[in-house]
Amino acid sequence: MDLTAQVDHLEKVTQAWIPLFLQYGSRVLLAVITLGIGWWVINVVTRKLGGLLALRNADLALQGFISSLANIILKILLIVSVASMIGVETTSFVAAIGAAGLAIGLALQGSLANFAGGVLILLFRPFRIGDWIEAQNVSGTVDNIMIFHTVLRTGDNKTVIVPNGILSNGIITNTNRQPTRKVVFDTVVAHDADLKQALKVLLEMAKEPRILLDPAPQAVVAALGENSITLSLRVWTKTGDYGDVISHFNVEARDRLRSADISIPAPQRMVRVLQES
Secondary structure, three states: OHHHHHHHHHHHHHHHHHHHHHHHHHHHHHHHHHHHHHHHHHHHHHHHHHHHHHHOOOOHHHHHHHHHHHHHHHHHHHHHHHHHHOOOOOHHHHHHHHHHHHHHHHHOHHHHHHHHHHHHHHHHOOOOOOOEEEEOOEEEEEEEEOOOEEEEEOOOOOEEEEEHHHHHHOOOEEOOOOOEEEEEEEEEEOOOOOHHHHHHHHHHHOOOOOEOOOOOOEEEEEEEOOOOEEEEEEEEEEHHHHHHHHHHHHHHHHHHHHHOOOOOOOOOOOOOOOOOO
16 A cells, blocks of 8 residues: 555656656757857857958957957857746846946946057057057057057157057047158248259259159249248158158258358347336
8 A cells, every 4th residue: 555655656756747847848958059159159250250350451459359258249149049048037147247237347447448449449440560550649650559558658758658548539640651752841042042043952862762753743832931931841751760861961951051152140139128217
């Protein structure tokens, strides 16, 4: 009798558990399959993302960081989705993640702005290491581009750290981006100078190997001042020769103009002396 009762009890328990096992077992099996396939897809997508960044010549550090960040975020979303498939309540979990993210964002908003600026700079490349740029009232050679800041080296060999947030949102002048630059060299002559001869002298100065012939050099009268006339020599040169060409013109202009008997007026200053009565 006892054995029969035990068999009956086991049969009732089995009949009660089988529907639950079939119901939840199918969910668990589907969740495991979804987790496996989703995990594989995420790995493939993040690898493709890294390849896409490589094709855009993005920085190696940026490639790895963005790929890893995307991988982590997508896998967290996958785990939350899988948990909801098996009946786990995820609303409070997601709310907690959102609240934590908001608190961290508010606490680190300055750093996050610099991080976002660094990502934009590394992704879109407004300048590269070795470029001479002018930004945020600072000029210098780009020594390094970090996630949160950019390191500049000034002409007198000082190191300047510029946060990427304000750097990416401000005006940046990159003097190395274009292969050629226009040199505008101004000088002054006296009002009684022979302007045609003076312009001819300036064009003779432009006959120098570092000066490009296309576009052709130009010498023009730029302005008529009260005490002098401003002449302007406008030429094009390779970007790397810009500074040397300016120096060359500064050295040559005075001697060549004087050799052609063209006077360069000395700076004049008017001084008024007031006497007390």
